Amino acid sequence: MRGARGKSFPVATGHVRADAANSLAPGNPPPETARVCCSRMSRGDMAKPLLGHGSTEGDPGVTPASGRTIGVLGSGDFARSLAIRLVCSGFKVVVGSRNPKRKASLFPSAAEVTFQAEAVKKTDVIFVAVFREHYSTLCDLADVLAGKILVDVSNNTEINHHKESNAEYLASLFPASTVVKGFNVVSAWTLQSGARDGNKQVLICSNNQEAKRTVAEIAQVMGFTPVDMGCMSSACEIENIPLRLLPAWKIPIFLALGLFLCFFTYNLIRQVIHPFIREQKNKLYKIPIEVVNTTLPCVSYVLLSLVYLPGVLAACSQLYYGTKYRRFPDWLDQWLQHRKQIGLLSFFCAALHAVYSLCLPMRRSHRYLLIETAVKQAVEKKMNIWVEEEVWRMEIYISVGIIALGLLSLLAITSLPSIANSLNWREFSFIQSSLGFIALVVSTLHTLTYGWSRAFDENQYKFYLPPTYTLTLLVPCTVIIAKVIFSLPCIRHRLLRIRRGWEKGRYVKFVLPSATGEYSSGETSSNV
Numbered sequence: 001m002r003g004a005r006g007k008s009f010p011v012a013t014g015h016v017r018a019d020a021a022n023s024l025a026p027g028n029p030p031p032e033t034a035r036v037c038c039s040r041m042s043r044g045d046m047a048k049p050l051l052g053h054g055s056t057e058g059d060p061g062v063t064p065a066s067g068r069t070i071g072v073l074g075s076g077d078f079a080r081s082l083a084i085r086l087v088c089s090g091f092k093v094v095v096g097s098r099n100p101k102r103k104a105s106l107f108p109s110a111a112e113v114t115f116q117a118e119a120v121k122k123t124d125v126i127f128v129a130v131f132r133e134h135y136s137t138l139c140d141l142a143d144v145l146a147g148k149i150l151v152d153v154s155n156n157t158e159i160n161h162h163k164e165s166n167a168e169y170l171a172s173l174f175p176a177s178t179v180v181k182g183f184n185v186v187s188a189w190t191l192q193s194g195a196r197d198g199n200k201q202v203l204i205c206s207n208n209q210e211a212k213r214t215v216a217e218i219a220q221v222m223g224f225t226p227v228d229m230g231c232m233s234s235a236c237e238i239e240n241i242p243l244r245l246l247p248a249w250k251i252p253i254f255l256a257l258g259l260f261l262c263f264f265t266y267n268l269i270r271q272v273i274h275p276f277i278r279e280q281k282n283k284l285y286k287i288p289i290e291v292v293n294t295t296l297p298c299v300s301y302v303l304l305s306l307v308y309l310p311g312v313l314a315a316c317s318q319l320y321y322g323t324k325y326r327r328f329p330d331w332l333d334q335w336l337q338h339r340k341q342i343g344l345l346s347f348f349c350a351a352l353h354a355v356y357s358l359c360l361p362m363r364r365s366h367r368y369l370l371i372e373t374a375v376k377q378a379v380e381k382k383m384n385i386w387v388e389e390e391v392w393r394m395e396i397y398i399s400v401g402i403i404a405l406g407l408l409s410l411l412a413i414t415s416l417p418s419i420a421n422s423l424n425w426r427e428f429s430f431i432q433s434s435l436g437f438i439a440l441v442v443s444t445l446h447t448l449t450y451g452w453s454r455a456f457d458e459n460q461y462k463f464y465l466p467p468t469y470t471l472t473l474l475v476p477c478t479v480i481i482a483k484v485i486f487s488l489p490c491i492r493h494r495l496l497r498i499r500r501g502w503e504k505g506r507y508v509k510f511v512l513p514s515a516t517g518e519y520s521s522g523e524t525s526s527n528v
């Protein structure tokens with residue numbers, strides 16, 4: 001749930017009873033028993049609740065940290081994991097089920113499992129862990145639920161599946177209760193195994209601040225990070241989140257696939273179809289490795305240049321308008337937001353390309369061709385086949401390729417949230433912006449030394465199509481030339497001023513009253 005809009009919660013303890021307050025404050029470790037139980041908790045333990053031996057009852061040393069009782073309606077996966085996590089966090093739990101006898105054994109013995117009506121009487125915060133379609137079966141409990149907080153944890157099967165959110169629907173069924181949306185982005189498994197880095201966030205919304213704060217505090221005690229998503233109108237958005245698959249990656253993946261298809265087709269024409277038509281030679285064997293290994297690097301290289309092109313366009317726009325306060329066009333804003341994903345896809349393709357390249361010599365076809373060439377040269381009595389220029393060319397382009405990949409790996413590592421969080425923004429920007437640009441320059445050197453003079457060799461033109469690497473050079477070279485121009489002192493200085501808030505022509509014309517009291521026509525200006 002990285003980057004979810006919303007703000008974190010101030011933990012207020014005013015309204016919560018004193019004993020519950022200090023336990024609700026973040027960072028209060030759950031009681032020893034609970035911690036021991038949680039550390040040994042595993043999926044298998046779901047069926048055999050461990051708390052029986054170490055239940056908090058009867059053990060003088062340990063009282064439930066919060067003493068607060070939390071209700072759970074439903075006895076399914078989510079209800080069970082929720083009960084375990086709540087008990088581990090020191091809450092008292094009462095589960096309401098239609099069939100308590102049958103379900104009791106699935107819950108930790110510290111949790112009380114009883115009928116729904118019984119359960120809701122014992123607490124003022126109830127998690128409704130049933131599907132939306134079964135909400136109406138709870139209507140007989142409306143009186144008992146009046147004035148209580150209902151936490152709607154439900155998800156849908158499709159985005160915007162219903163005209164109103166499940167939480168709003170629940171609120172319409174129980175107008176006398178207060179509904180808070182929350183916990184739906186947490187899977188039953190995470191609930192049970194505890195919050196790990198990726199899905200620590202619990203998005204919460206409600207029209208009632210107090211109720212929202214209460215649920216947030218419970219989330220904090222459970223080890224989650226509550227994120228305030230505002231009022232109930234955000235419930236739809238919160239319910240859609242678990243249904244979206246890697247939203248930030250869609251456009252970059254389609255871009256990479258599109259580039260792959262184009263370059264693959266181009267290379268197929270040049271390396272397989274051309275020899276088949278012109279020389280009746282069957283080169284189909286080249287497809288799995290050679291064609292792929294001249295496609296992947298091109299995709300990687302173009303993607304890498306598309307990471308730095310928006311920064312160049314952004315700079316051009318700022319220089320042109322003489323301000324940084326003018327919104328970029330949406331397409332550029334979108335592009336700037338997707339640079340991380342484009343960069344990581346570039347790294348992924350480059351890494352594959354490196355592995356493919358290192359495997360080139362181990363192929364059977366490579367050996368046959370090598371032997372064939374050797375025999376041919378022996379027959380033609382060609383002894384000295386060493387071409388110094390070619391040797392150097394290959395030594396250089398492979399070595400430079402390895403350096404480029406090393407730099408990309410560094411960028412990829414600093415993309416990891418745990419690493420990025422350990423850098424300050426200047427360090428992060430230096431690595432991403434400066435080192436990233438150097439990686440682009442080094443990759444260009446690799447490509448140019450690989451291509452060398454092929455672009456001027458007419459044998460390299462198949463069906464008049466130029467060698468593939470020449471197609472890849474356009475965007476990267478544009479970015480490199482632009483960056484060189486921006487580094488010229490006059491332009492660099494202006495760009496830095498703009499990025500520090502200076503604005504072209506932002507001055508106020510005003511007329512100074514002269515000593516005699518008339519207004520002179522002189523104009524003065526000041527930057528506002």
Ligand SMILES: Cc1cc2nc3c(=O)[nH]c(=O)nc-3n(C[C@H](O)[C@H](O)[C@H](O)COP(=O)(O)OP(=O)(O)OC[C@H]3O[C@@H](n4cnc5c(N)ncnc54)[C@H](O)[C@@H]3O)c2cc1C
Nearest residue numbers: 308311314336339340343344347408411412415432433436
């Ligand atoms: C392997 C790899 C991993 C990467 N990982 C990350 C990553 O984790 N996070 C990341 O952000 N990038 C990542 N990138 C992309 C790239 O490295 C960074 O975005 C880098 O900061 C771009 O530098 P730049 O000099 O092009 O532009 P910048 O210097 O970042 O930006 C140029 C100017 O554009 C404007 N600008 C920049 N961003 C915005 C914006 N979002 N909205 C409005 N104006 C803006 C600013 O005025 C800025 O001064 C990765 C790239 C690669 C290859």
Ligand SMILES: NC(=O)C1=CN([C@@H]2O[C@H](COP(=O)(O)OP(=O)(O)OC[C@H]3O[C@@H](n4cnc5c(N)ncnc54)[C@H](OP(=O)(O)O)[C@@H]3O)[C@@H](O)[C@H]2O)C=CC1
Nearest residue numbers: 074075076077078097098129130131134137154155187188
């Ligand atoms: N599973 C997960 O990982 C997650 C689930 N959720 C949400 O949690 C809620 C429960 O999910 P989950 O536990 O997986 O579902 P389950 O089907 O496992 O449990 C749902 C519970 O609802 C009750 N129930 C079932 N049928 C009916 C019925 N016809 N009438 C009344 N009550 C019924 C049952 O409790 P009893 O028989 O005891 O009354 C049952 O245990 C859903 O809204 C889901 O979207 C949210 C995030 C993650």
Ligand code: HEM
Nearest residue numbers: 294297298300301350354357401402404405443447468469
């Ligand atoms: C360990 C790192 C690398 C090695 C060993 C390597 C090796 C090679 C080899 C052997 C070729 C010739 C491919 C062939 O003829 O089949 C090649 C071409 C190429 N490489 Fe790399 N490379 C590396 C990294 C990179 C990186 C990081 C990039 C760019 C991001 C890159 C971009 C290219 C390009 C664009 C070509 C030309 C492809 C063509 O037009 O046919 N390489 N590389």
Ligand SMILES: [Cu+2]
Nearest residue numbers: 037038041088
């Ligand atoms: Cu436990």
Ligand SMILES: [Fe+3]
Nearest residue numbers: 132133161162
């Ligand atoms: Fe439905």
